[in-house]
Amino acid sequence: MSDIIKPRVLKGFRDFLPGSEIERADLSEKLVMAFRQSGFVPIDTPVLEYAEILLGKAGGETEKQVYRFTDHGGRDVAMRFDLTVPLARFMAEHYDELELPFRRYHIAKVWRGENTQRGRYREFTQCDFDIIGVDSASADFDIVSTIVLAMKTLGVAGATVKINHRGIFNRFLSIIGAETKSADTLRIVDKLAKIGKEETGRLLEQVLGNTAKDELMEFIREDEAFGPTLERITSLAGGSNPDSDRIEQIFAMASAAGQDACLKLAPSITRGLDYYTGVVFETFLDKLPDIGSICSGGRYNNLASLYTKQDLPGVGASVGLDRLLAALDTLNHKAKPHGYTQLLVTMADSRLAPQYQAAAFLARNAGIACEVYPEARKLPLQYAYAEKKGASFALIRGIEENDRNIWLLRKLSSRTMQEYSSLEDAINAVKMG
RNA sequence: GUGGAUGUAGCUCAGUGGUAGAGUCCCAGAAUGUGGAUCUGGUUGUCGCGGGUUCGAUACCCGUCAUCCACCCCA
Missing domain, CATH: 3.40.50.800 (Anticodon-binding domain)
Structure with a gap:
């Protein structure tokens, strides 16, 4: 008999021994370097917020995953499940104290009570960077170029940023008369990379019928260069419009900066989160597409509207540090030293x-x-x-x-x-x- | 949250209804004060945790916790 309490950690939560913590700190320092070089400044926000702040706009799925409880003073509180919603609250509260446009980065832990898998935990670190207070192609591209710079700083070779515009997608859905099935359609299309063309087609047919399915499959094809893909989806969406112009401008900036090789127009990228209103992007490692996107984001022009009447458009992205780490471990599994001693x-x-x-x-x-x-x-x-x-x-x-x-x-x-x-x-x- | 697999020494894994092994690692020695070869000896485990069946469970049954995989969702 012993009254020793068995040491253990909760499902999806982890200890970090020096070996992996050194690696994490190293990654995080490099990201900070890239962010600062691109003009971003750091902020921090509380782990706990009023539940109504965090859940104001959350869908059913998010709500189920949030750690939520009543505190000692009887307040309904929740732990942050991402860094974007706290940013919205932060901006609404402090916009008159900040220089707009405001570029911030925020590296911190977030919590989601979902089931675990490799590279997916209940406690994980996100590295967010956003530009608030402006809606322009240049701001959109700044996020893309920061992703590219970050990957370069991390020494990650072969990362591709896939970009799309929700506006173009929605225009196209109206034309084929599927705007009422937008949510279902977006969810299926988003899975293209994972389940393949055939399965995607089958699922879409169930929702849209055969004709619309064929049109949609043609729309989300992504096996061409940027220019022709843009032309195709623009004409399928009813011709030139502000959204396709935006994508075109972003691509022109990428070309001028010599970074167009790692930017791909992928009409099937839609992102599940419903707060995105403009461009959306995901970043994949060429050698490890299965692990999913390691840096995702997009433009959200209405985010802070829950908390203020001020118009605060924004664009940003988030690096999943733990997923990235899991990916890098798989790619080069050399044992790293567990210390700094020279x-x-x-x-x-x-x-x-x-x-x-x-x-x-x-x-x-x-x-x-x-x-x-x-x-x-x-x-x-x-x-x-x-x-x-x-x-x-x-x-x-x-x-x-x-x-x-x-x-x-x-x-x-x-x-x-x-x-x-x-x-x-x-x-x-x-x-x- | 649902379904499947797994859980035995620090690590990788065997194994059996009669309370446990191999390789590796570690420690000591051959060897003298300076690590990559060889040899000798040695340590290590509440067999994930709790309960049940049994004379007896690590093994069979139930529950639970954790990990991995798929779905869902996403970083």
Whole structure:
């Protein structure tokens, strides 16, 4: 019998050991770099909000997934399930204190009580970036170019941003007389990449009938270059209109910036969330399309209307950090070091510990991340520890070296030893790599 | 939320109605103060958790928790 409480975490929630937390922090830092380079500034909002704020516009599905409870003061509260709805509240509350257009990024955890799968958790981190207060092609493209920059900064090769415009899609649905079945149709079309053409066609036929199905299948084809695809869907949607002009302008910017290769017009991308009103986009890894979109978003011109009469159009996107991490793990499963240490000062003999600590101080002052092994164990063990912590070098001085007044520097990767008559020289060698 | 699979040593996994093994890892030694070979010895488990059937359960039954997969939805 024991009264020890079994340590465990909730379904869909996770601990992060240094190995994966270092990787997460690394990804997040790189994203921040990309956001700042594109003019975005950080904000934060509370984890808990009044339930009416978060659920004001939520559909039935979202509502079911939200963590919601009554707090100690009897308030009906909920944990944020994304960062966009809190942003809407934030903008409505503070728009007169902010410079518009307002570009913000927000990296934070969100919670959804849905079932788990690989890369899908109940607690996960979103990295949102939005431009609020303007409705223009340039703002739309800024989001796309920030996605592209972010992927580049992360060193992710082969990411494609798929873009579409809900307006064009809705015009087309009116023409084929399917506007009343818009919700069902959007949901089926959104699954094209996952279930394939045949199955999509079969499902659409049930909803729309055969003729409309064929027209729709023609509309959502995406096996051409940007220009011809745009021409096709524009004419199917009844000819040139402001929405197709918008897409055209965005593509012109992508071409001018030399980024048109990773931008694809995909008429089947619609996004499930009903607050999108303009362009929508999703980002896929060419090598790993199955994991789904790792960065999605779009334009929402009415988002803050729940909380203010101010007109606050916006456009933005969100990187799923955990999904991206799961993807990167699958792509390159090399073991990453579990630390930041560059140099390990080994403890060859505990009597010389003062010297080791002094050496560590010197190394840190020289800008080297450094630690002293805290007990005198066998050196091979200390080398292995050093490598696990990511160190490239080990500094050694035993009694014999002490008598000769030298330091030994071991390069761990090549397992070679070098003698130095002064500590400064050894530390310099570490700095040089 | 619904359906399916899984849960045994730090890790990868065997196994059986009579309270457990292999490989690897780890530790000690051969070997002397400097890790990639070899050899010797050794440690490790409430067999996910709770209940039931049984003389006896890790194994059979029920429940529960967690993971993975599909649906749903999405990051």
